[in-house]
Every structure is written in structure tokens, then in C-alpha cells.
Amino acid sequence: MRALPTLLALTAAAAFGGFAATVLVDMNRPLAAQSAPVAQVPATVTGTGALPSAVAGQPMPSLAPMLERVIPAVVGVNNTRRVQVSPFGNDPFFRRMFPDLSQERLAQSMGSGVIVDAERGLILTNHHVIENADEVSVTLGDGRTLEAEFLGSDPETDIALMRVAAENLTAIPLADSSTLRVGDFVVAVGNPFGFSQTVTSGIVSAVGRSNVPGIGFQNFIQTDASINPGNSGGPL
Numbered sequence: 001m002r003a004l005p006t007l008l009a010l011t012a013a014a015a016f017g018g019f020a021a022t023v024l025v026d027m028n029r030p031l032a033a034q035s036a037p038v039a040q041v042p043a044t045v046t047g048t049g050a051l052p053s054a055v056a057g058q059p060m061p062s063l064a065p066m067l068e069r070v071i072p073a074v075v076g077v078n079n080t081r082r083v084q085v086s087p088f089g090n091d092p093f094f095r096r097m098f099p100d101l102s103q104e105r106l107a108q109s110m111g112s113g114v115i116v117d118a119e120r121g122l123i124l125t126n127h128h129v130i131e132n133a134d135e136v137s138v139t140l141g142d143g144r145t146l147e148a149e150f151l152g153s154d155p156e157t158d159i160a161l162m163r164v165a166a167e168n169l170t171a172i173p174l175a176d177s178s179t180l181r182v183g184d185f186v187v188a189v190g191n192p193f194g195f196s197q198t199v200t201s202g203i204v205s206a207v208g209r210s211n212v213p214g215i216g217f218q219n220f221i222q223t224d225a226s227i228n229p230g231n232s233g234g235p236l
Contacts, residue, residue, distance in 0.1 A: 063187060067199060072170035074234055076139040076191045077111040077125050077148075077162075081132050112190035112234030113138060113162070118169035123162045125233030127153040130160050138164055141197060156216035160233075172235065180204050180221060188225045190234025200226040 053060060082105070111129030116122050123138060130136050136148045146164045153160035184204045192198050202225030209220040223236065 063199075063201065067187070067189070069170075070172055070187075070189060070235065071197050071199070072141045073115045073172040074141060074189045074191075074197060075113045075115065075123060076194075076196050077113045077123075077129050077233055078137045078139065078145075079109045079111065079130055079133040080135040080137075081107050082134050110191060110194055110230050111232045112230065114233070114235040115169050115171045116174060118171035121164040121166055121169060122151075122171075123148065123164060125160050125162065127155050127158045127160045129233045130162070131155075136162065138162070139196065140166070140169070142168075158216070177207075177221065180207055182206060186223055186225055186236055188223070188227055188231060188234060188236050190231035192226075192228035192230040194230060198231075202226070 109129075111125060113123045113125035113129070116124050130150065130153070133150075136150060137145055138148050139145045144166065146166055148162040148164050151161040151163055182204050185201070186204055187199055187201045189197065189199050192200075202223050204221060205224050206222040209222045210218040212218055212220070221236065225236070
């Protein structure tokens, strides 16, 4: 049986820690009473970084088969809007005094979405991802970037629906969240910080969360899977 390098590294670290502690303690003893401890360090490290294919005769569990089906349905959502930028910032007095100094700029932001109907090209995302957008486009998992048609949204539940005209789309169905239990394993897929098709994992930390200030309808699933800017709109 070959030991994994990680285990060897931890073992070596523990041996070194014991060695250092021994030296510090012995510094308080007379020099004649000190002995030179010898650290037992393996001369060579063998083995590879590969995980075993099975443990106790059982195959190692993996999320990869599920993610192979899910990831193609996750899209990046690009929001472009035109904004007026003034050299006086948001100062209302000077903006009124010198309106001609304001200039139009394009502001862009990114979120995530998920295809829920491949035949009709329907994509769900969050309302706040496409709010006030002048143009919205989506980037598919295969690299295609398509203009999206806004169909409608509900700010209270923070849900928006879009449509794209494309073939060979992959969709995933909506699940019944009422069957979730605290402790269930979950993964989040999205585009945090613009890094497309990123997967993070965790568990369901709580269900039915509410009392979050400043938000409309509340019945949240709490998870410890990493959720970062750009994940909004992606599936859990």
C-alpha cells in the first residue's frame, strides 16, 4: 500500500514540530544534560497525487457525472446599460448647473443564468442581474454569445425570464425545493468574478430563512457553498 504524499508531508511536519519543541524545552536544562535529538525524515518520498479509485472495494464518489449534465445548461449573463457620467459625480447642484458636461458611458456587469427549456430557449436568472439593462447577452457553455430577449421579471422574488434563439441547447429541470433537508449536499454553478462554469460545493445549512433586511419575498435556502459576485442567477 503506497502512502499519499499529503500524508507524508503532514507526518514530516509533525516530526519537525516535535523536534522544535524538544529543543526549546531542553534549552532550560544544563548543557551537559542535553542530547542531540535526531529527526527521522524519510530519505525518499514515493507515490503519486492521484486519489484511489476505490476505498474498501467501493468506487470513490464523484460529482463529475452530474456536473457533466448540468454545466452545459449554465450561462453567463452580460448586462450593458448606458449611464450619464458627470465630472461632478453625484452632486445634484453642479449636475443641474452644468448638464452639458455629462457624458454617456456604457456600464457592464455580469451574472449567471440557467437554461430551463432548450426547445424554446428559456433562461432563468435573477431580476437584479438584468435590472435597468439596455442590452443583455448570454454566453453559452460552448462559447457562443447570443443576444437575449427580455420576457419579464418579478422584483419581489428576484426572478427574471429571458429567451434566446439557438439550437443544440441543454436544459435542466427545476427541482422541488420542499424536499431539501439540512445536511444535503449541494453545488453552485456560475460565473463568479467572470470565471465561467465555476463549481463550488457545500451542504444545505438551513431552509426557510427570512428576516433579511431590504429584500422582498423571503424563503431562502442557506448554504455554505461559496457564492461570489457573478454567481447570481446560477443554479444551486
